[in-house]
Amino acid sequence: MSLLEVEDLTVNFYTEEGVVTAVDDLSFRIDRGEKFGVVGESGAGKSVTALSVMRLIEEPGRIESGTIRFDGQDLMELSDSAVRDVRGNDIAMIFQDAQTALNPVYTVGEQISEAIRHHLDYSDAEARDRTIRLLDDVGIPEPEARYDDYPHEFSGGMQQRAIIAMALSCDPELLIADEPTTALDVTIEAKILDRLDRLADEYDTAIQLITHDLGVIAEMCDRVMVMYAGRAVENAPVEELYYDPKHPYTVGLMSAIPRIGDRQDRLQTIPGTMPDLVEVPSGCSFHPRCPFAEEACTRKQPPLVDPETGDGVGLSDRSAACLAYTGDLDSELDYEVEVKGGRGSPPDDTQPDPRGGRTDTEPLQADSDPVGLDTDLLDRDGPDDSGGQQDG
Numbered sequence: 075m076s077l078l079e080v081e082d083l084t085v086n087f088y089t090e091e092g093v094v095t096a097v098d099d100l101s102f103r104i105d106r107g108e109k110f111g112v113v114g115e116s117g118a119g120k121s122v123t124a125l126s127v128m129r130l131i132e133e134p135g136r137i138e139s140g141t142i143r144f145d146g147q148d149l150m151e152l153s154d155s156a157v158r159d160v161r162g163n164d165i166a167m168i169f170q171d172a173q174t175a176l177n178p179v180y181t182v183g184e185q186i187s188e189a190i191r192h193h194l195d196y197s198d199a200e201a202r203d204r205t206i207r208l209l210d211d212v213g214i215p216e217p218e219a220r221y222d223d224y225p226h227e228f229s230g231g232m233q234q235r236a237i238i239a240m241a242l243s244c245d246p247e248l249l250i251a252d253e254p255t256t257a258l259d260v261t262i263e264a265k266i267l268d269r270l271d272r273l274a275d276e277y278d279t280a281i282q283l284i285t286h287d288l289g290v291i292a293e294m295c296d297r298v299m300v301m302y303a304g305r306a307v308e309n310a311p312v313e314e315l316y317y318d319p320k321h322p323y324t325v326g327l328m329s330a331i332p333r334i335g336d337r338q339d340r341l342q343t344i345p346g347t348m349p350d351l352v353e354v355p356s357g358c359s360f361h362p363r364c365p366f367a368e369e370a371c372t373r374k375q376p377p378l379v380d381p382e383t384g385d386g387v388g389l390s391d392r393s394a395a396c397l398a399y400t401g402d403l404d405s406e407l408d409y410e411v412e413v414k415g416g417r418g419s420p421p422d423d424t425q426p427d428p429r430g431g432r433t434d435t436e437p438l439q440a441d442s443d444p445v446g447l448d449t450d451l452l453d454r455d456g457p458d459d460s461g462g463q464q465d466g
């Protein structure tokens with residue numbers, strides 16, 4: 075049994091513009107201690123998926139269908155108070171914006187101690203000791219002195235470390251980290267991810283890491299789910315995703331991988347934007363942006379299948395949702411990918427022979443005429459967060 079099993083999850087938002095299907099029949103699982111990445115552009119449904127797992131979807135949103143099992147318990151059937159116990163004790167969540175997670179009127183140390191006292195049966199002195207140890211663990215210098223600082227006395231990076239300490243304070247089984255470092259400078263981002271990675275091992279905590287940045291996923295994840303317009307389009311172990319991506323959308327995301335000191339690279343990305351989720355394109359929702367799209371793609375929604383055999387797959391198997399793998403396309407996908415250098419790459423020794431003659435992070439292009447794709451159009455409003463601001 076996996077730690078988390080999500081099956082056929084569908085989440086709608088009932089807005090004035092219409093019904094937004096933010097998550098559409100999504101299934102995935104996370105094993106104990108596993109580091110699971112969820113990647114996709116803004117609006118893919120990553121955060122809504124995470125909020126559903128925490129049972130935090132609010133009006134006008136509604137979990138329409140599906141099951142969410144955590145440690146064998148059906149979260150959808152638990153009472154609100156039982157869910158609150160799970161939150162904090164068993165599942166913790168870190169959001170992108172530390173400032174909203176820390177209460178400005180209490181000291182950082184007091185807030186973490188309070189969480190510990192609330193969730194674990196600790197005395198004041200024990201909670202204080204554990205807090206100081208945690209602040210030290212997440213890399214806050216002089217933790218005893220910083221215990222009494224207020225959040226505004228911490229830098230952005232230090233605040234985010236404090237949030238990680240708070241999330242780990244009750245020793246959760248699963249830590250959901252939603253863009254935990256997006257607001258930070260790249261070098262601080264790398265350090266914090268590294269720390270999070272090591273602490274997850276130490277505390278034996280599984281991580282669901284949500285990001286629009288494949289470089290961040292490469293940094294620490296074991297397995298990845300790529301999301302597009304509320305659906306999973308590819309599932310793979312991280313190295314396989316890098317060196318042998320199967321879905322054209324994944325290939326497009328590869329060209330948006332940033333390098334240290336070279337943030338502009340990520341602007342080179344997939345033409346077009348995520349569709350309006352009130353009126354998702356017919357067939358494969360990626361087809362208007364896909365350089366390989368054929369007429370069949372406008373009609374048929376591709377199922378997630380084993381890309382080698384075209385057969386159906388289990389929740390954590392290698393899979394891709396593209397008609398190229400169900401035998402419904404006239405032509406084959408013809409692309410080359412090479413990711414080299416930068417923190418986006420796994421170490422060389424994990425690299426299976428990347429098929430020769432690949433181009434270096436070229437934007438996705440095809441020889442054939444794409445359906446409805448303006449190849450001159452480079453989207454500059456995509457998943458960019460350069461400038462350090464949170465998007466969307």
Ligand SMILES: Nc1ncnc2c1ncn2[C@@H]1O[C@H](COP(=O)(O)OP(=O)(O)OP(=O)(O)O)[C@@H](O)[C@H]1O
Nearest residue numbers: 087094096115116117118119120121122123351466
């Ligand atoms: N409260 C809400 N009301 C209406 N629509 C919502 C609400 N929350 C989310 N959505 C819609 O759900 C879709 C998915 O949003 P979600 O935040 O999960 O995307 P994401 O992949 O996490 O993107 P980001 O990287 O921007 O956080 C979006 O189209 C969004 O407009």
